[in-house]
Amino acid sequence: MNDDGMxxxxxxxxxxxxxxFAWMLIIPVLAFFAIWNVVPFLWxxxxxxxxxxxxxxxxxxxxxxxxxxxxxxxPNVWERIGTTFLFMVSAVGIETGLGLxxxxxxxxxxxxxxxRLALTLLFSPMVLAPVAAGTFFRxxxxxLYGVVPYYIHMLFGVPxxxxxxxxxxxxxxxxxxxxxxxxxxxxxxxxxxxxxIPKSVLEAASVDRLKFWQRVRYVMWPYGKFILLxxxxxxxxxAFKTYGLISAMTAGGPGNATDVLSxxxxxxxxxxxxxxxxxxxxxxxxxxxxxxxxxxxYFLKNRxxxxxx
Amino acid sequence: MANVEFTNLVKxxxxxxxxxxxxxxxxxxxxxxxxxxxxxxxxxxxxxxAGLEQQDSGTIHFDGRAVEQLPVSARNVGMVFQAPVVYRxxxxxxxxxLPMRRAQVSDSEIRKAVDEVLDLLxxxxxxxxVADGLNAGDRQKVAIARAVxxxxxxxxxxxxxxxxxxxxxxxxxxxxKRLLTHRRDTVVYVTHDQSEAMxxxxxxxxxxxxxxxxxxxxxxxxxxxxxEFVGWFLGAPGMNFLYPAKERAEVWMRAEGxxxxxxxxxxxxxxxxxxxxxxxxxxxxxxxxxPGWSEAIVQHAALTTLGQILVTAQAGPTTVVAKHxxxxxxxxxxxxxxxxxxxxxxxxxxxGKRLDLxxxxxxxxxPEPVGSRPMRRV
Numbered sequence: 001m002n003d004d005g006m007x008x009x010x011x012x013x014x015x016x017x018x019x020x021f022a023w024m025l026i027i028p029v030l031a032f033f034a035i036w037n038v039v040p041f042l043w044x045x046x047x048x049x050x051x052x053x054x055x056x057x058x059x060x061x062x063x064x065x066x067x068x069x070x071x072x073x074x075p076n077v078w079e080r081i082g083t084t085f086l087f088m089v090s091a092v093g094i095e096t097g098l099g100l101x102x103x104x105x106x107x108x109x110x111x112x113x114x115x116r117l118a119l120t121l122l123f124s125p126m127v128l129a130p131v132a133a134g135t136f137f138r139x140x141x142x143x144l145y146g147v148v149p150y151y152i153h154m155l156f157g158v159p160x161x162x163x164x165x166x167x168x169x170x171x172x173x174x175x176x177x178x179x180x181x182x183x184x185x186x187x188x189x190x191x192x193x194x195x196x197i198p199k200s201v202l203e204a205a206s207v208d209r210l211k212f213w214q215r216v217r218y219v220m221w222p223y224g225k226f227i228l229l230x231x232x233x234x235x236x237x238x239a240f241k242t243y244g245l246i247s248a249m250t251a252g253g254p255g256n257a258t259d260v261l262s263x264x265x266x267x268x269x270x271x272x273x274x275x276x277x278x279x280x281x282x283x284x285x286x287x288x289x290x291x292x293x294x295x296x297x298y299f300l301k302n303r304x305x306x307x308x309x
Numbered sequence: 310m311a312n313v314e315f316t317n318l319v320k321x322x323x324x325x326x327x328x329x330x331x332x333x334x335x336x337x338x339x340x341x342x343x344x345x346x347x348x349x350x351x352x353x354x355x356x357x358x359a360g361l362e363q364q365d366s367g368t369i370h371f372d373g374r375a376v377e378q379l380p381v382s383a384r385n386v387g388m389v390f391q392a393p394v395v396y397r398x399x400x401x402x403x404x405x406x407l408p409m410r411r412a413q414v415s416d417s418e419i420r421k422a423v424d425e426v427l428d429l430l431x432x433x434x435x436x437x438x439v440a441d442g443l444n445a446g447d448r449q450k451v452a453i454a455r456a457v458x459x460x461x462x463x464x465x466x467x468x469x470x471x472x473x474x475x476x477x478x479x480x481x482x483x484x485x486k487r488l489l490t491h492r493r494d495t496v497v498y499v500t501h502d503q504s505e506a507m508x509x510x511x512x513x514x515x516x517x518x519x520x521x522x523x524x525x526x527x528x529x530x531x532x533x534x535x536x537e538f539v540g541w542f543l544g545a546p547g548m549n550f551l552y553p554a555k556e557r558a559e560v561w562m563r564a565e566g567x568x569x570x571x572x573x574x575x576x577x578x579x580x581x582x583x584x585x586x587x588x589x590x591x592x593x594x595x596x597x598x599x600p601g602w603s604e605a606i607v608q609h610a611a612l613t614t615l616g617q618i619l620v621t622a623q624a625g626p627t628t629v630v631a632k633h634x635x636x637x638x639x640x641x642x643x644x645x646x647x648x649x650x651x652x653x654x655x656x657x658x659x660x661g662k663r664l665d666l667x668x669x670x671x672x673x674x675x676p677e678p679v680g681s682r683p684m685r686r687v
Contacts (some may be wrong), residue, residue: 198394214407
């Protein structure tokens with residue numbers, strides 16, 4: 001017992017200082033983080049300075065920045081980055097656009113017939129594993145048995161196209177699948193963003209007879225932008241490192257039409273077993289992803305300062 | 310501006326009926342304050358007039374034109390909500406101007422209208438500031454300015470002072486009074502604060518359980534309540550009530566010193582009395598024995614914020630609250646003598662409606678002898 005008659009906390013009774021007790025609570029998390037994040041990261045960083053093929057049975061050879069320099073000078077890498085950005089920007093752009101429209105409809109038409117069922121169906125693709133969805137769509141696009149080539153044939157009178165086997169259409173076929181899978185996510189974010197607008201502000205806008213664009217500009221955007229941006233950033237990061245969907249559908253082909261960075265990375269590391277180049281590329285990818293994240297953190301910081309005022 | 314007339318408005322939320330066939334007229338150019346306890350339907354009535362709620366049945370007319378089927382935007386009403394609403398990122402001026410920015414309205418007209426309300430609400434110095442950075446009181450001023458600037462047919466205010474506190478609130482109340490007096494708009498003002506209603510109202514409406522209990526000048530509602538509820542609800546505290554029908558005979562007799570003899574006679578003649586009410590501020594309190602007055606024992610005395618002394622005293626079986634400036638702070642257990650002047654005694658029928666003693670007594674076959682017996686049970 002101390003002066004105020006309260007029992008002392010157990011850690012004090014056992015002679016631990018508050019600081020030590022706090023550390024005791026944090027250490028398990030820190031240890032987990034260190035073992036699964038920090039150590040592999042440092043390992044990766046180290047590997048990126050060496051030439052190392054684990055399958056050759058030769059000791060790693062130190063190259064310094066050699067792996068990076070050859071990556072920077074490799075036109076193929078820049079092409080992959082271009083492909084990745086094309087995929088990412090198109091996917092996020094289309095998904096955001098469609099998501100905004102669908103989200104707005106679902107949000108503004110509360111009494112829409114079948115709204116609940118439609119929402120449930122709409123959100124179902126999101127729960128699939130990307131590899132499963134990819135496999136599924138490979139069948140849908142199959143030039144012999146697929147539904148999509150069949151209807152293209154029926155509607156336009158052209159022979160059934162091999163959409164995934166053609167380097168001009170493969171990217172768009174994959175994109176369409178990604179859009180099918182992730183538009184619901186942006187729809188959900190839109191509904192959440194619009195749901196963040198206080199009821200009285202919406203009512204004031206209707207009493208004030210604001211026009212649609214005025215409502216978008218002065219009511220929906222100011223209240224909804226952070227949730228919507230969060231959705232866009234999450235989608236961007238995710239689209240940037242898409243792997244499962246593409247690996248199941250085209251594995252980067254035909255040629256290198258759908259060869260995004262994550263596919264290249266996998267091939268360098270686990271097909272060619274070129275650990276050094278793979279690691280350097282992984283770090284490079286990580287750097288880009290961190291750049292996206294910091295954009296969001298920047299917006300988030302603005303939001304916090306806004307909330308304080 | 311317009312007359313607002315509504316007839317037999319019914320609004321149900323699931324099992325509860327918020328409006329039970331409410332009818333009434335809110336007059337052009339007058340400030341009507343709707344007052345009532347939480348859940349009495351006052352806000353629902355306001356929102357139904359605005360079009361934010363759809364009535365289940367009934368009609369609403371603005372100057373004789375039916376509007377009950379029109380959407381909010383076609384009714385041209387101005388509304389101020391409990392929570393101050395400003396459009397984020399816009400200056401005070403632009404906030405007020407935004408609803409007016411339509412093809413038909415020129416910039417100079419907008420500027421003139423906005424400047425006028427800015428001036429009336431003392432917002433001039435803040436015109437260029439970003440509205441969402443202001444304090445709650447100023448944000449509510451902006452919301453009020455926005456609602457009135459475009460001259461809507463009706464101005465609806467839903468507890469506009471509730472979310473504003475302390476000094477800001479007093480300032481806002483004063484500005485609002487000035488604005489409303491100056492503009493002579495048709496205003497419907499919902500509040501649960503009586504002093505607010507008394508300050509602002511030309512006409513006061515008291516609602517309870519989805520029904521309008523009384524509508525009239527504030528003074529009339531206060532001095533001549535048409536219903537027991539109105540007498541109880543208005544005033545701080547409200548009326549004292551005695552329920553002769555429920556009291557036992559001898560118990561009732563002992564409180565009779567409260568009434569003047571002639572009133573006692575007239576009350577005795579009424580067979581169906583529900584309750585007798587009188588306001589605490591009209592109870593006369595004597596510190597020395599007065600012949601015939603009801604003797605009472607002080608239970609509690611306290612100083613109110615308005616500087617009056619609030620006395621709770623036990624007069625026989627009944628508890629009477631009296632409120633006066635200039636009374637000493639009586640100690641518990643001290644004796645006082647009470648009497649209520651006849652003109653301040655209100656009688657109500659068992660259904661709560663006001664009872665005119667003389668008219669009611671006429672219905673009786675023969676008046677009972679003075680003081681011979683207590684009020685009859687119903």
